[in-house]
Amino acid sequence: MPVSHAIPSPRTESNPRGPQPAIGFDHACLGYGSKVVLDDVHGSVPRGQAVALIGPNGAGKSTLIKAALGLVTVASGSVTVCGRRPTPARAHTAYVPQADTLDPEFPVTVGQVVLMGRYRAAGWLRRPRRHDRAIAAEALDLVGLGDRAGHRFGTLSGGQRQRVLLARAIAQQAAVLLLDEPFNGVDAVSRDTLLDALCELKAQGTAVLVSTHDLAIAQAVCEQACLLNGRQFGFGPVEQTLTPQCLRACYGAQVLEVDGSVLVAGA
Numbered sequence: 001m002p003v004s005h006a007i008p009s010p011r012t013e014s015n016p017r018g019p020q021p022a023i024g025f026d027h028a029c030l031g032y033g034s035k036v037v038l039d040d041v042h043g044s045v046p047r048g049q050a051v052a053l054i055g056p057n058g059a060g061k062s063t064l065i066k067a068a069l070g071l072v073t074v075a076s077g078s079v080t081v082c083g084r085r086p087t088p089a090r091a092h093t094a095y096v097p098q099a100d101t102l103d104p105e106f107p108v109t110v111g112q113v114v115l116m117g118r119y120r121a122a123g124w125l126r127r128p129r130r131h132d133r134a135i136a137a138e139a140l141d142l143v144g145l146g147d148r149a150g151h152r153f154g155t156l157s158g159g160q161r162q163r164v165l166l167a168r169a170i171a172q173q174a175a176v177l178l179l180d181e182p183f184n185g186v187d188a189v190s191r192d193t194l195l196d197a198l199c200e201l202k203a204q205g206t207a208v209l210v211s212t213h214d215l216a217i218a219q220a221v222c223e224q225a226c227l228l229n230g231r232q233f234g235f236g237p238v239e240q241t242l243t244p245q246c247l248r249a250c251y252g253a254q255v256l257e258v259d260g261s262v263l264v265a266g267a
Contacts, residue, residue: 020083022207028077043235050208052218055228061211094174098181104154111149117171139170144193159190179210
């Protein structure tokens with residue numbers, strides 16, 4: 001069912017929800033050290049919209065997300081977040097990695113995991129305030145797990161743990177949300193809940209950059225798609241980029257058309 005919870009607006013010291021694009025790529029060539037792995041990415045993520053990163057494994061999707069975090073080398077061109085370079089803009093960015101480092105066996109509750117998202121705002125050495133706990137509880141409600149706050153994180157299913165990690169990111173109240181393959185291995189209920197939560201966040205003005213292999217998810221929640229495979233093969237509205245022609249150029253022979261639907265073999 002669609003959610004209707006409201007997360008308080010993020011801080012706006014540097015106007016992160018201003019008129020400039022939330023994320024901008026200006027003919028960016030990206031890599032690690034001297035090795036360029038992604039060439040000439042050009043496009044933007046407006047506030048209140050989502051962009052899907054589409055491409056085969058090793059295409060550079062995670063690299064582009066890390067570029068928005070300031071974790072990769074920009075060999076040429078530029079990457080901006082809320083009008084600034086990515087590193088100083090991290091206060092306005094929340095990130096859900098492809099594989100979280102939180103050990104499921106660690107004795108921590110669901111509520112405590114979500115409260116981790118408040119550490120940056122509250123201070124690492126300070127106890128969470130009532131305000132922080134309220135924000136964390138609201139974020140957990142948004143992903144449909146408000147009744148699991150006292151449960152140990154490791155006892156949840158994989159899909160539920162992914163929803164908790166999204167709640168942790170939501171609790172940061174960031175203007176930009178970066179998600180690396182958040183739908184991998186999740187059940188149908190968690191998938192639908194994650195989609196509903198992303199739609200709610202967009203309605204509140206959050207910009208979303210999400211990598212996924214699922215074209216149906218991209219079409220359901222994203223206004224734009226960026227096709228990547230070592231370089232950019234398209235960046236624009238999903239109806240113009242997620243076409244057989246564009247996908248075949250990006251994936252090659254892996255793209256099939258079956259009864260009017262586009263399928264990517266092995267994705």
